[in-house]
Amino acid sequence: xxxxxxxxxxxxxxxxxxxxxxxxxxxxxxxxxxxxxxxxxxxxxxxxxxxxxxxxxxxxxxxxxxxxxxxxxxxxxxxxxxxxxxxxxxxxxxxxxxxxxxxxxxxxxxxxxxxxxxxxxxxxxxxxxxxxxxxxxxxxxxxxxxxxxxxxxxxxxxxxxxxxxxxxxxxxxxxxxxxxxxxxxxxxxxxxxxxxxxxxxxxxxxxxxxxxxxxxxxxxxxxxxxxxxxxxxxxxxxxxxxxxxxxxxxxxxxxxxxxxxxxxxxxxxxxxxxxxxxxxxxxxxxxxxxxx
Amino acid sequence: xxxxxxxxxxxxxxxxxxxxxxxxxxxxxxxxxxxxxxxxxxxxxxxxxxxxxxxxxxxxxxxxxxxxxxxxxxxxxxxxxxxxxxxxxxxxxxxxxxxxxxxxxxxxxxxxxxxxxxxxxxxxxxxxxxxxxxxxxxxxxxxxxxxxxxxxxxxxxxxxxxxxxxxxxxxxxxxxxxxxxxxxxxxxxxxxxxxxxxxxxxxxxxxxxxxxxxxxxxxxxxxxxxxxxxxxxx
Numbered sequence: 001x002x003x004x005x006x007x008x009x010x011x012x013x014x015x016x017x018x019x020x021x022x023x024x025x026x027x028x029x030x031x032x033x034x035x036x037x038x039x040x041x042x043x044x045x046x047x048x049x050x051x052x053x054x055x056x057x058x059x060x061x062x063x064x065x066x067x068x069x070x071x072x073x074x075x076x077x078x079x080x081x082x083x084x085x086x087x088x089x090x091x092x093x094x095x096x097x098x099x100x101x102x103x104x105x106x107x108x109x110x111x112x113x114x115x116x117x118x119x120x121x122x123x124x125x126x127x128x129x130x131x132x133x134x135x136x137x138x139x140x141x142x143x144x145x146x147x148x149x150x151x152x153x154x155x156x157x158x159x160x161x162x163x164x165x166x167x168x169x170x171x172x173x174x175x176x177x178x179x180x181x182x183x184x185x186x187x188x189x190x191x192x193x194x195x196x197x198x199x200x201x202x203x204x205x206x207x208x209x210x211x212x213x214x215x216x217x218x219x220x221x222x223x224x225x226x227x228x229x230x231x232x233x234x235x236x237x238x239x240x241x242x243x244x245x246x247x248x249x250x251x252x253x254x255x256x257x258x259x260x261x262x263x264x265x266x267x268x269x270x271x272x273x274x275x276x277x278x279x280x281x282x283x284x285x286x287x288x289x290x291x292x
Numbered sequence: 293x294x295x296x297x298x299x300x301x302x303x304x305x306x307x308x309x310x311x312x313x314x315x316x317x318x319x320x321x322x323x324x325x326x327x328x329x330x331x332x333x334x335x336x337x338x339x340x341x342x343x344x345x346x347x348x349x350x351x352x353x354x355x356x357x358x359x360x361x362x363x364x365x366x367x368x369x370x371x372x373x374x375x376x377x378x379x380x381x382x383x384x385x386x387x388x389x390x391x392x393x394x395x396x397x398x399x400x401x402x403x404x405x406x407x408x409x410x411x412x413x414x415x416x417x418x419x420x421x422x423x424x425x426x427x428x429x430x431x432x433x434x435x436x437x438x439x440x441x442x443x444x445x446x447x448x449x450x451x452x453x454x455x456x457x458x459x460x461x462x463x464x465x466x467x468x469x470x471x472x473x474x475x476x477x478x479x480x481x482x483x484x485x486x487x488x489x490x491x492x493x494x495x496x497x498x499x500x501x502x503x504x505x506x507x508x509x510x511x512x513x514x515x516x517x518x519x520x521x522x523x524x525x526x
Contacts, residue, residue, distance in 0.1 A: 163397050170383050170394050177381035180343060181438065182369040182398035 002134050007257040008250065013141040014210070015249020016148040021203035021226035022233065022241035023155070027196040029235045031172040031189055034083065034094035035227070038101035040219030042078065042197055043204030045105050046070040048113055048214060050205060051120060060123045067201045075197025079190045109216040117218075122209035144206050151199055152242060158195075159238075168192055221265060225252065228272040234282020243284060294357055296321045296478050297342075297446055302351035304341040305502075310349060311337040313502045319446065322476040324468065326493035326510065328486050328524060334502040335482040336378050339448045342480070343368050343375035355446070369398055374444035378451050378482075380435040384423035388415055391423060391434055395441035408437040411467070429460040436464065440471070446478045453485040461485065465492045486524050490514050498523040 021039070028036045036042075046067045054063030082101065086094050124143050128135035159165035170178040171188035179185050207222050208214060229248040233240025251271065256264045275283070295318035305311035311334045319325050327335050340346040342353060344365040353360045355371055368375070383391055389405070392415070396403040409416035412433045418426065426434065432452055439447060449468075453461040469492040471477050483489035490496055493510040506523050513519055 163393075163402075166386075166390055166394060167397060170386060170390075173385045174381065174383045176345060176365075177377065177383060178394070179365040180345070180368070180375045180377065180381070181394050182366050182442070183394070184366050 003257065005134060006128075006136055007253045009136045009141065010257075011250035011253025012246060013137075013144050013249070014207075014253060015229075015246035016144050017203050017207045017245075018222070018226045018229045018248050019242040019245025020148045020151055020199055020206070021222065022230035022245045023152070023238055024196040024199040024203065025227060025230045026233070026235060026238050026241040027155075027192055027199070029230070030238075031168070031192040032083065032094070033088070033091060034086075034098065035235070036196070037095060037098040037223070038078070038105065039197070039200045040204075040223035041102045041105035041109075041216070042074050043071070043200040044208075044214070044216060044219045045109055046074060046197075046201040047120065047204045047208055047218075048109060050201075051118070051214060054121075060121065064123070064205060067205050068198050071198035071201030072194040075200075076190050076194040078197070079193035083193070084186070084189070106216040113214070113216070115216060117212050118214040120208040120211075120213045126210070140209070147202060147206060151202060155195070155199075155238070164191070224265070224272075225249075225268050228268050228275075231272060232275050232283055234284050237282060237284050240282050240284035244282070295319060295354075296323075296356060297480065298352075298354040299342070300352045300354075302338075302341060302353065303349045304337060304346055304351075305349065306346070311502050312341065314351065315499070315502070315504055316351075317497055317504065317507070319478050319480055321445070321478055322472055323495065324472055324479040324481060324493045326486075326489040326496045327480060327482045327499055328484075328489060328496055329499035331484070332501075333499040335499055336450055337502075338499065339375060339377075339450050339480070339482055343373060343448055345375075369442050369444070372443075372445035373448065374439035374442060374446070375448040376435045376439050376450060376452070378454065380431045382423040382426065382431045382434050382438075387420050387422055388426070388434055389419045392438050392441055395438035399442060403441055403443065405441065408441055411440070412437050428455050429457070432456060432460070432464060436467075443475075444477070446480065448480050448482075450482045451484060452481070453483060453488055458488075461488050465489075468492055 024039060025036060028034060049070045050063035050067035053066045054060050078101065082097060083094065086097050088094070122140050124139035126138045126140045128138045131137065159169060167183045168188045168191065171183050171185040175185045204219055208218060211218060225248050226245065229244035230241045232247060233242070233244030248268065248271070251267060252264045255267045297319040300316050302312055302315045303310045315338060317325070327338060329335055337346065341348050344363060348361060355373060360371070383394070386394070392405050392408055414430055415433055415437055418430065423431065423434070436452070452464055465488050468479055472479060481489055481493060490510045490513055496508055496510050496513040497504055498506045506519065508519065513524065
């Protein structure tokens, strides 16, 4: 029972990170109908910058903030310089361009920082402390929950309570009509990419210390898990992506715990295939699928 | 009196083959001009070009004496031009209230929505309903109300009667005339429903294969049997 509880909390902690990363994918998908396959590489790039700053200044938190700001800038830059010029007549175009970005970013990171693992330190202890005799949660897990929770709450407030959020939703759902109503749709797209990339960077900063560390390809497996989470939740549903992230986190934790860590990546892919075959709109999608 | 909208020699379309050929027309302040014509005559293309959704290939669009060429679509509302596109363009994923707010977001301070809810009490009852839960008539009211939030000077209205019951169409037409009388709003009204369009229009412009073939007072178009037969087919 203790083991089950431990695996549950561990899964929720990992799942929270997948949730944030999946949320970032959903933000961009809703606005542009592009699955941003470059999101993992973009997050790693900003994490490299963050740890460079942290090493130079001795302050993890300065690096952490730099990661988020770098995410904003990188996201805006990718939209302005690359994605804006992608021909949307075929959905494949955006995918191919995003995959090209992965190769470029990973290549450049390899040239600058080298293709070996570098340590990514955590700002809090990752040792679980006792609650009633059972070691379930570490301070770092609490930090992860708080950070992801804050992002979910802030994004919800942004989209439901502010004029900018209303503009962003309208621009995503009906770009031409929004333009006629005076919404600067291009600017909203840039903002959407910037926010999504910053959330991706946050997820990267949270997950890298729990993995092998910094490496140009360090987020590849995380990307697959988060992408699965987004598909499980329905790519159009922000709430679905959060629930999907937690589900995938739990599933991976139970499978690694009971069947062995080597089975886990296969389990993710199996889940992805099953969901795509049975409920391609996701488990939480509304009954009517959007045509886009 | 200078025209509110003065279009000269407008040629536009999709790709190499233009849909509109050297179209010229004027709309005076407070005037309702009906653009009539068969399917594919270029009526919607005309409105899309006027609001900037489609670039003009040739010609000039003057609004209140200012040249509108090269102005971004999202700036058109700032000049006082509101375009209600065909199919109404209600954002179906947003609520009635959110759709209406969207119409006035660019204005600082944001205009109150109460006048619109007074104009369309039905919308007030359905404030928190999503766009896709509305009937066709309610969507048309919402699209129209949303355009009016920004207090435009010229309304480009594309097929407001499409798919609506005659009673609702008549209600909307009466409302347009009333608005014009009260506020001096000018309307360029694209319609297939010739009778209801001419019932409120001051002038009728007949578009055929992208060219203006005739232009008359609405009353003349209705009364003159020869004109009616030749251009409007009834």
